[in-house]
Amino acid sequence: MDAKKKKERSSERGDATDGKLDGKKKGKHDKDKPWDTPDIDHWKLDKFDPKWNDGGMLEESSFSTLFPQYREKYLQEVWPLVTSTLKEHGIKCELNLVEGSMTVATTRKTRDPYIIVKARDLLKLLSRSVPAPQALKILDDEMQCDIIKIGSLLRNKERFVKRRQRLLGPNGATAKAIELLTGCYMLVQGNTVSAMGSFKGLKIVRRIVEDCIKNIHPIYHIKALMIKRELAKDPELAEQNWDRFLPKFKKRNVKQKKVKEQKKKPYTPFPPPQQPSKVDLQLESGEYFLSAELKAAKKREAKKEKQEVVLAENKRKREAAFIPPKESKKVERSSDAGEQGNKSITKSDVSVMAESLKKKVKGMVAAHGTADTKGVDAYLVAPSLQNDKKLKKKITEDYATEEPRKKKRRKVAQED
Structure with missing residues (x-):
């Protein structure tokens, strides 16, 4: 019996070593399948056919989520559209304004088991201020969503608001560029960023958003994505490494303000001397022994002196406008002086x-x-x-x- 078992094991090992793939040994059940041809796309998602699940759901599944008060009016207007769209997929929904919640649940007509998860994502998007026509696209099989929480990534509120604004850019230019390059819809709202698109695009959006809150500007990712898009058009570079084409940004240390080091005073076990109080100062100056009338007269005199100084300064400022500016002295030769000069010149020259x-x-x-x-x-x-x-x-x-x-x-x- 032992010899037979050993022969069977050796034969199995021989079969396993015969079928090698990429230098790795294949297991017992990992064998080539005649129906698995290269022309088959394993990542393709086939549209759900209701015939695949004629029996429907055995039990009811439901999800509910809360929404903020400012979304109440909009949800009331849009809810008929949401109800009619979910009814086509066999999902019932309920809007509770008293509790401020939305609920979706399966029915006997529900055939697609994954549609309830899609309906749950729809409620999340509606509560995060995504417009209803855009949020209803999540019910498609090829559309996915991701709600990125950014509120807990940074403690300083001012820095958080400043970096969150970078995602939008001037007039929403940065957000529009991210949407075009990733093929995803993006909405920044409060402490979250709602994104809708393919799995590949959502992965890129999440990395851009998280890096932006960590003080890496989105423009660096946008530039790299633009270069990758151009490189993807060239079939010769499809199987090559693109690192040599991508830009490498060095992290620069920004000069920070130097904190002035306060010199520590030498330690003394004795406390500092007590400062003189107001009464002590009055005793030293002799003001403490003055009567109330003299004290009041002294205060009035001090106040009057201050007023006189202020009045004199104001008067000087007012009179400064009436002081004429100093004129530059110009030498003007009068006619008499000219005649005298001519006479002096003629007297000296005529004799000669x-x-x-x-x-x-x-x-x-x-x-x-x-x-x-x-x-x-x-x-x-x-x-x-x-x-x-x-x-x-x-x-x-x-x-x-x-x-x-x-x-x-x-x-x-x-x-x-």
């Missing part, structure tokens, strides 16, 4: 000019034997009029007329 002219005239007399000093005397008599243009013109004309006469006289004298 007169001597030079007289010397020239004497030289001319010696050379030509004529003593005509009429032009020179006229020039010296009226030196102040030498700038007159008319006088200059007249002198030049007289000189031009006298020149040929002199030439004629010289010729006559030479002939004689």
Whole structure:
């Protein structure tokens, strides 16, 4: 008997070693199945057929959830739509405004056993301010939801509000970018983030949201997702590692304010000396022994002095507006000063000019034997009029007329 068992075991081991997959030994029941072909998509979700469960549910299953008071009015308006949609799947629902709760339960007409879980998710989304038309999409088989709790990730309320706002971005731009890249619907409400989409997209959304609350900006994830989307279009890079293409952001240490270290005072077992009280100070200054009238008079004087200082300061400020600004001194030359300057200049210069002219005239007399000093005397008599243009013109004309006469006289004298 023992020999037979050993043979059977060895034969089983031989069968197991014959069918190897990826270098691993296959177990006793892990064998190739003739109906399992490569063209089969194992991840495909077939639509539920009611014929698969003709008998229905054996027992009733129900879920209920509470909703905030501000959602009461909206839920009342939308509840007929929710009721009619759930009725198609054989689910009954109830809205209790007294307790503030919503309840869903299976009926005898319910065929899909998983639809009650979908109805439970629908109630969660409705209570988290997701619009009803969007929340009803959760009843589809391919749509999943995830409610991310972010309220307990951070203690400081101000930081939490600031980082939660990063998820939305300016005018909701960041949230819209996340929705387009992940293919998921996202709604930030209070201490939770509601997301709807595929399992793969929800996983990415959860990582982005949690990292954002941990002080990692969503723009880094958005940039990486955009690069991955472009790389996925290239069939050559499908089986390669994409790490070399993805950006690597280094964490920078932001300079923080240096806390001033307070020097510890040396320890002394004795307590510090007691500070003098108000009565002690009055005793030292002698104010304690003054009568009530003198004390009041002293207070009035101190108050009056303060008022006088304030009044003087206010008066100075008011009068400052009426003080004229200082003007810059400009040197203006008057007409009298100009005339005096011209006179001083002419007096000093004319004497020199007169001597030079007289010397020239004497030289001319010696050379030509004529003593005509009429032009020179006229020039010296009226030196102040030498700038007159008319006088200059007249002198030049007289000189031009006298020149040929002199030439004629010289010729006559030479002939004689």
